Amino acid sequence: MKNFTLNSKLKVSIILGLMLFLHPIFAQDVGFVHMTHSTNIVGNYSYIDSPLLNNNPSAKFVISQRYNGISNNRATGIWYSASAQKWAVYNENLSSMPAGIGFNIFIPDDSSINVHVTDATNTIGHVSYLNGFDNGAYVFHSNYYNPNNIYNDKVYGTWQTGPDRWIMAENVTDIPMGAAFMIMGGSDVSSTLAFFISETSNITPNGLRLDHPMLNNNPNAVFVYSHRYAYPDTSNSVYLSSITDATYADGYWHIYAYAVSFPSNVTFDVIIPNTILDVEDQAIEYDKIKIYPNPVKDVTNFQSIAKIEEIQVVNLSGQVVLTSKQTGNSVQVNIANLPSGIYLAKIKTAQGWSSQKLIKQ
Numbered sequence: 001m002k003n004f005t006l007n008s009k010l011k012v013s014i015i016l017g018l019m020l021f022l023h024p025i026f027a028q029d030v031g032f033v034h035m036t037h038s039t040n041i042v043g044n045y046s047y048i049d050s051p052l053l054n055n056n057p058s059a060k061f062v063i064s065q066r067y068n069g070i071s072n073n074r075a076t077g078i079w080y081s082a083s084a085q086k087w088a089v090y091n092e093n094l095s096s097m098p099a100g101i102g103f104n105i106f107i108p109d110d111s112s113i114n115v116h117v118t119d120a121t122n123t124i125g126h127v128s129y130l131n132g133f134d135n136g137a138y139v140f141h142s143n144y145y146n147p148n149n150i151y152n153d154k155v156y157g158t159w160q161t162g163p164d165r166w167i168m169a170e171n172v173t174d175i176p177m178g179a180a181f182m183i184m185g186g187s188d189v190s191s192t193l194a195f196f197i198s199e200t201s202n203i204t205p206n207g208l209r210l211d212h213p214m215l216n217n218n219p220n221a222v223f224v225y226s227h228r229y230a231y232p233d234t235s236n237s238v239y240l241s242s243i244t245d246a247t248y249a250d251g252y253w254h255i256y257a258y259a260v261s262f263p264s265n266v267t268f269d270v271i272i273p274n275t276i277l278d279v280e281d282q283a284i285e286y287d288k289i290k291i292y293p294n295p296v297k298d299v300t301n302f303q304s305i306a307k308i309e310e311i312q313v314v315n316l317s318g319q320v321v322l323t324s325k326q327t328g329n330s331v332q333v334n335i336a337n338l339p340s341g342i343y344l345a346k347i348k349t350a351q352g353w354s355s356q357k358l359i360k361q
Helices: 008-026
Strands: 030-035 045-048 062-066 076-081 086-091 102-107 112-117 127-130 139-144 156-161 164-169 180-185 191-197 207-210 224-229 244-249 252-257 267-273 275-277 289-292 299-308 310-314 320-324 328-334 341-349 352-360
Touching (some): 030 267, 062 076, 062 139, 139 267, 275 352, 289 341, 299 310
Parallel strands (some): 076 139, 156 224
Antiparallel strands (some): 045 086, 062 102, 076 086, 127 164, 139 180, 191 267, 207 252, 224 267, 244 252, 310 320, 310 341
């Protein structure tokens, strides 16, 4: 977190100006990492400080837990504090939130998200029907406390039955009536979708290895994930009631399961936002980069409030195929010689590296 002080009127003017500049950037799915620490923890919850969420009780987003050296073997959810005018992540079993826990925060724009509340018309036992998702949909979810103030200390996945999708308690016990969830249908317009099935070749001591060019060798990656039961077929009907988190080790991200050996035939939906916000609680996001045109045939522009120091273009095999050492707030890069396809553009500023998807026509 960077500390700085501005005259309040000047600060408001700068923020408003930057918001106008950044508007095209925020009109897409974005992600960032929330870290718990002593200054934002109160009992079993931790306040999220983000200009995209603060004073916005109608905000919709989903989370996945992220390992940063401290374990949190507990089901988690999100809630909005009207008094603090901030959202928070919390432990469902009311145990104290440890400092040093990471959470991947995914705020959708192109992806769709709604609140699902269980009741007698949509819920039977350990499953609750989710309306509006077809067989191929990538579905993500987070427990949501606010509507009915119900704690819901369970691990959830989604269940595929033909064309229907359900949210499912992994321990096969009844879902509380009135429990709420944020349910997101992932879109690949400004995010990248993938699914992984655990098998002998990708199960490691760190869990299920996620071998993907946007994640490999990228410890700063942000993504959320969800277990999809009985997909692609009934051979994948495996429950995973363990708490999980995203763990980076040996150049790969993994989905790590607490207290169990990772089982085979478990399918996970994964969504990776193209835009990553490096620091959640800066009032001014200096390091956001606009790339245009994208898709591009030959020359594309990188525009940033922070000075660009380096640009790398990485192919789907993880190879750096182009490097630009041009510096400045506006940089042009010619990719005309690259084959058509999807690439990852990695941009370095004083705030570190960020990445976005780049499509070569």
